[in-house]
Amino acid sequence: MKTIVAPFLFLILITTTADASAISYREHIKPIFDSQCISCHGESAPEYKAFKLDKSKWKAQNLGPRMDSYTYLVYFTGWPDTGALMRRLDSEKPGNMYQHLGSTEQEREKNLSLFKAWVGGWTLKRFKDITKEEISAIKVVY
Secondary structure, three states, X not given: OXXXXXXXXXXXXXXXXXXXXXXXXXXXXXXXXXXXXXXXXXXXXXXXXXXXXOHHHHHHOOOOOOOOOHHHHHHHHOOOOOOHHHHHHXXXXXXXXXXXXXXXXXXXXXXXHHXXXXXXXXXXXXXXXXXXXXXXXXXXXX
C-alpha cells in the first residue's frame, strides 16, 4: 500500500498552500540553513546515495548529504527519507545536528521552533512506520 502512496506524497507536499502568516522555506528556513548548515550540506556535499556509499570519506571532509534546496529538504522531511531531518534536529532526543542550529541554547531552540512550525507534523518516524494522517500533517510550505 505504501509503495502506491509514495509517488503521490511528494506531489501533495509541494502543492500544499498556506496563508501569509505561515512559516515558509523561502522566508524562514532558507536563511537559517544558509547561516547554520550550508558549509556541510551545500553544493559541495554529495547526493544522499553517494553519501551512503562512503560515509566515512564524506564525514572526514566534514560533509553530510546535500540539502541546499527546498527539494532536498523535502526529501529528508516527507519522503523518501521521512523524518530524517527531524531526527537530526530534535532536541527532546537530541540529534547529531541540533548542536549546529545556533551558537547558544536560546538560538538553537528558536531555530528549532521555526523548523518545527515549518514542518507541521513533526515526527521522528521513518516512512515504513508513519500513518497516512501523520504524513498528511507534514506541511513544508515553500
